[in-house]
């Protein structure tokens with residue numbers, strides 16, 4: 001399909017579809033990944049045993065408080081398990097998810113094709129680079145144009161030599177979990193490459209940051225590199241703490257904000273894991289309602305960011321269907337209207353996932 005024909009369409013792992021047919025869409029859910037590079041070996045003998053057990057009900061509470069110290073928790077590598085869990089999202093009325101397992105997270109494009117075929121759920125895969133500790137050594141020598149070429153190739157031809165094309169661009173800065181960092185020169189280069197790739201393809205960009213002190217600089221770098229900030233999502237916005245000033249500033253730049261921690265209140269109990277802050281679902285809904293009142297309804301996205309195995313329903317977690325089953329009733333209870341919920345779950349994802357005309 002040419003770039004002109006892609007305008008108004010979203011690109012799933014099974015091919016382009018009309019953005020109007022995306023339906024209820026969650027913008028950030030991992031199905032297959034491997035983050036064992038984040039593993040932190042416990043020092044106590046009894047915890048060393050727990051570190052190597054599969055996630056189960058007996059160890060779930062320990063895992064919740066030691067997210068990076070259980071190897072099984074850091075792997076989503078079972079396609080049948082992904083299918084079974086994603087079917088619960090479909091049964092709850094879900095239609096589409098964006099799968100942001102980019103380079104460094106061991107994303108599996110062919111696995112996503114099989115999962116989408118088995119469930120009938122549209123899956124849109126992202127391309128880009130995860131935090132700097134996962135950058136391949138060759139990246140240091142690549143000029144930003146070459147990095148952008150690779151990303152464009154993933155969108156126009158296929159990811160990693162497959163014919164499965166990406167439909168979204170993603171970068172990640174400021175570290176993850178216990179591995180908190182600042183923005184390095186290599187990160188700036190990748191960000192500029194994302195902006196270039198966006199100009200050449202019309203795809204939207206999502207930027208992961210767990211640190212609110214980095215967000216303004218990220219917006220500046222992207223803006224200077226020619227990114228369309230109206231087609232840029234700030235991921236993990238519910239990890240930035242209760243700063244009432246940060247949101248208006250970011251929203252005035254045109255960015256979308258993504259509240260993707262629905263169902264993961266326990267992280268708020270473990271700041272030592274590297275998360276600044278974590279709202280609970282009621283606080284998330286209050287914040288969303290406040291932003292709606294301020295006129296930002298069309299810039300709000302929600303998700304659960306299933307990333308750890310403990311988050312799957314089959315392992316005792318909130319799962320892919322949590323927003324539809326539990327958060328939507330809470331939104332209604334808080335006074336968010338049906339029309340506003342529809343905008344957040346259907347219209348906003350559709351607007352951002354539809355490819356825009358290219359800018360050269």
Ligand SMILES: [Zn+2]
Pocket residue numbers: 028030100305307
């Ligand atoms: Zn994620």
